[in-house]
Amino acid sequence: MKLYLLPYDIDSWDAIGIQSRGILLDEFRGELQELAKRGRVLVLLDACHFEATTMDGARLVMDSTMLRTGLAAANVSVLTSSSGGEVSREDLKWQHGAFTKVLLDALTDPVADPDRKGLINPTGLAHYLDTRVRQLTDGAQNPGMEIRFDTTIFASGL
Secondary structure, eight states, X not given: OOOEEOOTTOOTTOHHHXXXXXXXXXXXXXXXXXXXXXXXXXXXXXXXXXXXXOTTSOEEOOOHHHHHHXXXXXXXXXXXXXXXXXXOOEETTTTEEHHHHHHHHHTTOGGXXXXXXXXXXXXXXXXXXXXXXXXXXXXXXXXXXXXXXXXXXXXXOX
């Protein structure tokens, strides 16, 4: 069975659209593994929802946990905007989805950098995202994490 990551505007019943515009999961995983040979890779997936269907529209059991563990590798950490079958929340006042809003906030919020060194590691980022996204969405959205390395990845704007 072939699995695809789909852009928001793809109809899950459109086999031609899925094949032409979707990202084949096995190919994406291969590209991530190639990148990981050169260094560490952090994958941030802010998806509207995590679900799977067959080409005839039948639903499959699939959630963000399976996606995270399927993409993660020795040098590849994966953070998803939600867990299980949750829907990622959006609001016009945020100008982004909750996950992206909180991710951008993390780059300038001193709480994301408790040591005040101007550096953020995956574990610190994951904790910040988890706490803040849950707060922002009143617990309706819970980011998922598969951390495979924990060295500094971001220089914050502090």
